[in-house]
Amino acid sequence: MDWxxxxxxxxxxxxxxxxxxxxxxxVKCLLQNRxxxxxxxxxxxxxxxxxxxxxxxxxxxxxxxxxxxxxxxxAALSGAIVPFFAVDLPTAAIADMxxxxxxxxxxxxxxALAGMDVGTAFGGMGSSREMTIASLAEPAMLMAIFTLALxxxxxxxxxAIDYLLDTGLALRPxxxxxxxGLLLVAVAExxxxxxxxxxxxxxxxxxxxxxxxxxxxxxxxxxxxAGQIRLxxxxxxxxxxxxxxxLAREFTPEALGIGAAAIAAKLGALAVALALAETSVAKMxxxxxxxxxxFAYLLSLLGxxxxxxxxx
Amino acid sequence: xxATRTAVKEDGFMVIDRLTASLQSLGTPEFGxxxxxxxxxxxxxxxxxxxxxWGVAAEAAxxxxxxxxxxxxxxxxxxxxxxxxxxxxxxxxxxxTVLPPGRTGLPSHTPHFPGAARPERHTRDLLGLKxxxxxxxxxxxxxxxxxxxxxxxxxxxxxxxxPPAVTAPDRSYGFAxxxxxxxxxxxxxxxxxxxxxxxxxxxxxxGETVLNLEERLGYVHKGIExxxxxxxxxxxxxxxxxxxxxxxxxxxxxxCQAMECAAGVAPPERALxxxxxxxxxxxxxxxxxxxxxxCNDTAFAFGHYQFxxxxxxxxxxxxxxxxxxxxxxxxxxxxxAVDLPAEATSAMPGAMAALRSELEELKPxxxxxxxxxxxxxxxxxxxxxIVRELGCLGYVARACGIGRDVRERAPHAPYDRLGxxxxxxxxxxxxxxxxxxxxxxxxxLDIIDQCLQRIxxxxxxxxxxxxxxxxxxxxxxxxxxxxxxTHVRFDGSGSIVRFFPRDPSVFNxxxxxxxxxxxxxxxxxxxxxxxxxxxxxxxx
Numbered sequence: 001m002d003w004x005x006x007x008x009x010x011x012x013x014x015x016x017x018x019x020x021x022x023x024x025x026x027v028k029c030l031l032q033n034r035x036x037x038x039x040x041x042x043x044x045x046x047x048x049x050x051x052x053x054x055x056x057x058x059x060x061x062x063x064x065x066x067x068x069x070x071x072x073x074x075a076a077l078s079g080a081i082v083p084f085f086a087v088d089l090p091t092a093a094i095a096d097m098x099x100x101x102x103x104x105x106x107x108x109x110x111x112a113l114a115g116m117d118v119g120t121a122f123g124g125m126g127s128s129r130e131m132t133i134a135s136l137a138e139p140a141m142l143m144a145i146f147t148l149a150l151x152x153x154x155x156x157x158x159x160a161i162d163y164l165l166d167t168g169l170a171l172r173p174x175x176x177x178x179x180x181g182l183l184l185v186a187v188a189e190x191x192x193x194x195x196x197x198x199x200x201x202x203x204x205x206x207x208x209x210x211x212x213x214x215x216x217x218x219x220x221x222x223x224x225x226a227g228q229i230r231l232x233x234x235x236x237x238x239x240x241x242x243x244x245x246x247l248a249r250e251f252t253p254e255a256l257g258i259g260a261a262a263i264a265a266k267l268g269a270l271a272v273a274l275a276l277a278e279t280s281v282a283k284m285x286x287x288x289x290x291x292x293x294x295f296a297y298l299l300s301l302l303g304x305x306x307x308x309x310x311x312x
Numbered sequence: 313x314x315a316t317r318t319a320v321k322e323d324g325f326m327v328i329d330r331l332t333a334s335l336q337s338l339g340t341p342e343f344g345x346x347x348x349x350x351x352x353x354x355x356x357x358x359x360x361x362x363x364x365x366w367g368v369a370a371e372a373a374x375x376x377x378x379x380x381x382x383x384x385x386x387x388x389x390x391x392x393x394x395x396x397x398x399x400x401x402x403x404x405x406x407x408x409t410v411l412p413p414g415r416t417g418l419p420s421h422t423p424h425f426p427g428a429a430r431p432e433r434h435t436r437d438l439l440g441l442k443x444x445x446x447x448x449x450x451x452x453x454x455x456x457x458x459x460x461x462x463x464x465x466x467x468x469x470x471x472x473x474x475p476p477a478v479t480a481p482d483r484s485y486g487f488a489x490x491x492x493x494x495x496x497x498x499x500x501x502x503x504x505x506x507x508x509x510x511x512x513x514x515x516x517x518x519g520e521t522v523l524n525l526e527e528r529l530g531y532v533h534k535g536i537e538x539x540x541x542x543x544x545x546x547x548x549x550x551x552x553x554x555x556x557x558x559x560x561x562x563x564x565x566x567x568c569q570a571m572e573c574a575a576g577v578a579p580p581e582r583a584l585x586x587x588x589x590x591x592x593x594x595x596x597x598x599x600x601x602x603x604x605x606x607c608n609d610t611a612f613a614f615g616h617y618q619f620x621x622x623x624x625x626x627x628x629x630x631x632x633x634x635x636x637x638x639x640x641x642x643x644x645x646x647x648x649a650v651d652l653p654a655e656a657t658s659a660m661p662g663a664m665a666a667l668r669s670e671l672e673e674l675k676p677x678x679x680x681x682x683x684x685x686x687x688x689x690x691x692x693x694x695x696x697x698i699v700r701e702l703g704c705l706g707y708v709a710r711a712c713g714i715g716r717d718v719r720e721r722a723p724h725a726p727y728d729r730l731g732x733x734x735x736x737x738x739x740x741x742x743x744x745x746x747x748x749x750x751x752x753x754x755x756x757l758d759i760i761d762q763c764l765q766r767i768x769x770x771x772x773x774x775x776x777x778x779x780x781x782x783x784x785x786x787x788x789x790x791x792x793x794x795x796x797x798t799h800v801r802f803d804g805s806g807s808i809v810r811f812f813p814r815d816p817s818v819f820n821x822x823x824x825x826x827x828x829x830x831x832x833x834x835x836x837x838x839x840x841x842x843x844x845x846x847x848x849x850x851x852x
Contacts (some may be wrong), residue, residue: 032617121498125833194683197611201506202837204498205609282612282684285691286520286834 005251006089010080013236017079017228018042020235020267027275042228046221054217057118067114068215068222074107075226075233082236083158085259086248087165092158097145100157101138104189107226108134115211122203126210129286133188133195133207136293141185143300147178148241150307157237161244173310177303179242184296186234188289190227193278195289205283232267239266331369334359335376339401353799354573354786355722356397356404363409366394367419367445370407370428373398378405379703380425382797382814385435387467392441394418396428397786397797397814402721404788411441420446427703427819434852438465438537453530453851456480464538471538487514487526494518498833502531509847513836520832525825532851540811545571545645545776548800548808553640555813556849558601561587561594562791563813563849564643566798569724571645574785574802575777583647583774584726585767590639590648592756592763595792596667597626597638599749599756602844606746607678609838610687618674622667629656629663647773660764664757671753688743692839694827696740704823705816706794707752708843710736711744718790727790730762740827742842778806793817793846815849 022039029036056065081095108130115127145155151174152160188195191208200206203213212223240247246262248255284292334357337346343357351358361369373380381404382397390413398405411418420443421428430452432443437454440463454464457479463469489497496517502510512528540551545568552567553560565587572579579587604619627637633656634642642649678684696712698704709716715734719727735751737744781804789796794816801810824843828836 028613032613033621034617121496121500124496125498193611193613200611201504202609203505204500204836205834279613282607282610282615282681282687284683285687286832288686 001251002090005086005256006080006091009084009086009089010076010091013079013082013084013232014076014225014229017232018046018225020232020271021228023268024231024271024275027272028279031275031279042224046225049216049221049224050218052217054215054219056219057214059117059119060214061117063110064114064117064214065219067110067117068219068226070110071107072222072226072229074103074110075229078103078233079229081157082233083161083240083247084236085263086251086256087158087161088249089158092156096155097149097157098155101142101145104230105134105138107230111211111223118214120214122206122210122213125204126207126213129207130211133289133293136290137185137188137296140181140293140297140300141189143297143304144178144182144185147174147300147303147307150304151175151311157241161240161247162249164241164244165247165249172307174303174307175242177299177306179238181296181298181300181303182238182241184292184299186238188293188296190231190234192274194281194284195292197283205286235267235270236263239263239270331359331361331365332372334405335373335378335398335400338376338378338399338403338405343403353406353784354570355724355788356406356786358406358408360408360410363411363415363418366407366409367421367424370396370419370421370424373405373407374424376400379700380421380428381703381795382799382812382818383421383428383431383435384799384812384814385439385441386801386810386812387439387465389413392416392439394435394441395799396421397799399722404722404786406786416440417442417444419444422446422448425703426701427822430822431814431818437463439463440466450485453533455530455533456482464535469538471541473535482528485528487528488516488524490516490523492518495523502528511847515833515836517833520834522828522831522833522836525828525836527821527825529821529847530851532848534848534852536813536852537811540808543808543811544806545575545808548811549644550641552798552811552813553643555852556815556817556846557638557640558598559594559791559793559796559815559846559849560638560640561590561643562789562793562796563798563815564641565591566787566789566791566796567800567811567813568643568645569787569789570785570798570800571787571802572785573787574783574800575645575779577646577774577777579647579774580771581726582651582767582770583772585763586648586650586652586772587643588726588730589652589760589763589767590634590642591789591791592760593626593630594639595756596753596760597623597630598792599753600626602749602841603746605841605844606688606742606838607684609841610684612681612684615674615678615681615684618670622670625663626667629660633660644773646776647771649772651772652767657764661761664760668754668757671750675750685743687835687838688746688842689739689741691742691835692827692831692842694740694823698823698826699740702822702826703819704794705819706790706792707745707748708820708823709794710734711748712740713738716795718788718795722788724788726763726766729766730759732759742838745842778802780804784810791816793820793844793849813849813852815846817845817847817850821845821850 022042026036026039078100080091112127112131115123148160149155152163154160191198196207215223246258248259334346337343347357378398378400381399385394392411394409396407433452435441437452498515500513502512510531514526516524536555540548549564549568553564555563600619600623604616607615630639631637633653634650694712699709699712699714705716713736715736717734719732720734735748737748779802784801787798797814799812803809820843828839
């Protein structure tokens with residue numbers, strides 16, 4: 001039963017990720033005085049892409065066609081180990097936060113290699129920029145996660161959230177700092193404004209898009225889908241670690257229903273906040289990114305320090 | 313250049329000390345007398361020189377601080393006529409030489425005026441003339457679709473062209489290269505990811521820093537000059553309106569001005585005011601578009617959609633009042649095609665007041681957006697020296713503190729009665745080019761207001777008069793990108809034999825290659841948008 005539920009959660013996570021992106025786009029369109037496409041538009045796009053034959057460059061090695069599958073699997077598996085609407089699922093017990101960060105790194109490693117594989121200038125440029133950003137974002141993210149781990153004395157996300165639910169509402173300065181750090185990292189890692197512009201057509205300014213410029217058809221569909229999963233993953237992580245209330249702790253229909261409604265409301269609100277931010281700020285100069293991520297690291301570090309100083 | 317040089321005096325050709333006198337009269341009250349004595353083409357003093365003195369003349373002009381404003385050639389019978397338009401302090405001088413039959417070589421102006429490099433390559437490609445001493449022998453607009461001995465502007469080349477089934481690839485074009493373990497070569501275009509015109513950019517980058525940028529243009533060559541041959545004035549005005557779609561009013565006015573100057577036709581007063589209203593409306597629409605696009609290139613969605621919205625409202629007014637969103641074909645030889653409707657007279661001031669207040673509201677939002685300011689301030693700085701060397705025009709020059717504006721320096725009717733002051737900034741960066749546009753929006757709205765107040769009822773068109781054979785004219789108009797210079801010549805039957813429109817982009821595209829140096833690659837789209845050269849207007 002538990003395993004069935006875990007499986008359902010993982011599949012639902014993967015299936016609902018495009019809807020989250022669609023909802024985000026829908027809100028952004030409305031904010032920008034445009035007529036929005038329906039929130040389920042990403043499903044149509046994915047269907048269209050899956051129906052197209054991918055075009056692979058002559059210079060591509062085996063790495064190029066393999067990467068979309070690796071990237072997608074890494075994203076889908078990380079979706080399976082994050083508590084979505086219930087905690088204490090068996091999948092959560094076999095992997096912890098370090099594994100999650102590892103999955104992210106695995107996907108990125110392959111994407112960066114694939115970007116350089118074909119040998120176009122844009123792919124290499126995108127890979128180089130992506131790795132620069134990743135090398136700055138990962139320490140900040142780990143630091144934020146360690147703050148949580150110190151508080152709950154575990155690196156297992158599910159157990160940590162359980163601990164937070166048990167202790168109830170408590171104002172923890174360390175969590176506020178860590179939340180700030182993680183928010184900044186999430187913006188950078190998911191390629192959102194002000195770090196990267198997912199909607200740009202300017203090939204010279206792209207980061208994530210530059211790496212995947214050569215992809216088409218079902219390869220592109222998988223990468224896009226993986227990107228949507230990653231975006232939702234960060235949303236769920238932030239929502240469930242810092243506002244864990246509503247998560248199902250028993251596997252009764254009511255509890256699960258409340259859990260599902262709670263995460264839907266949290267993600268919906270988070271998307272509105274992200275859309276507001278993305279509409280009102282411009283994209284940074286590329287060489288300001290290290291300051292942005294340096295600040296994220298500083299926030300996470302302050303979170304950990306304040307935990308040690310104030311909360312132990 | 314010394315006045316002691318003695319050149320061979322041939323009939324009709326000016327000796328070189330005479331040229332020096334002409335050059336020295338530019339920008340002084342003497343200029344009018346010179347023009348009366350020596351003859352003129354439109355507002356420009358005509359200055360014939362012998363082919364041998366062509367290079368020396370350029371050297372003398374450069375020494376006098378002239379700007380090289382345009383260069384073109386044409387076949388006249390068996391011989392070739394080559395022209396160069398020079399400007400100083402608002403006075404224009406047309407250097408002209410005639411190459412006798414069988415001779416195709418002429419000294420290049422490029423060593424003295426770097427901005428002349430591409431126009432000379434253009435002339436060389438299309439006419440098959442050779443400019444000796446030109447530093448660059450690569451093809452420019454004549455891509456590989458033309459054979460080695462095919463020159464489309466020569467009279468024996470058919471109007472329909474001789475297009476090959478498949479255009480040969482342009483592999484042999486030798487771009488500047490650099491070697492080193494850290495140097496990346498980034499080819500971009502000609503087909504871009506966005507829906508824009510085609511053009512190729514070749515970057516040499518050290519990491520993200522741009523070492524060198526080389527442009528390869530000519531992909532939108534439409535054969536405008538060839539298509540113009542044999543057209544009637546109406547047809548030419550329509551063609552001129554399509555040289556660059558976003559500058560349809562500017563090019564049409566410049567072409568009509570040139571034709572009217574050749575035919576001695578003076579458009580009626582009301583038509584002149586209406587033309588000014590049209591060109592200022594075009595300026596406002598394009599500046600709004602550019603400001604929005606600059607916001608978009610920094611991913612500042614709010615700014616992008618606000619300015620796009622304002623432009624759209626403005627264009628809808630154009631459609632409602634004048635029958636065309638972009639005001640295409642509203643300017644015709646001898647006047648204008650549409651009148652100012654009573655509805656526009658009453659509604660336009662209100663619409664402009666609304667635009668003004670929205671612009672005033674939006675400005676602090678741009679000013680106070682830290683990330684946006686960080687992107688535009690200090691990016692793509694163009695040194696003033698480069699502007700002078702290349703002869704850059706419009707907002708590109710004005711953002712570097714050089715107030716080149718035909719409406720101020722060489723005002724034609726009706727601007728001679730308006731007293732326009734060029735808007736300038738001194739920083740020369742993306743922000744300066746942005747804010748010059750912003751202030752020009754307000755200035756243009758003021759000009760339209762004045763036009764509306766001073767326009768009187770009257771006829772819209774003067775009857776056309778067929779000009780005598782070989783009558784020629786020069787049109788100089790400040791389009792929204794800068795000075796447009798257009799030359800036309802008629803045959804005896806009233807149709808066009810030569811039409812040469814020079815878009816300001818010709819001198820602004822090379823500036824982009826300079827201002828990007830030392831910037832980072834991802835800032836290129838922003839720098840490019842702040843210059844916003846026309847591919848179509850450049851490639852002809």
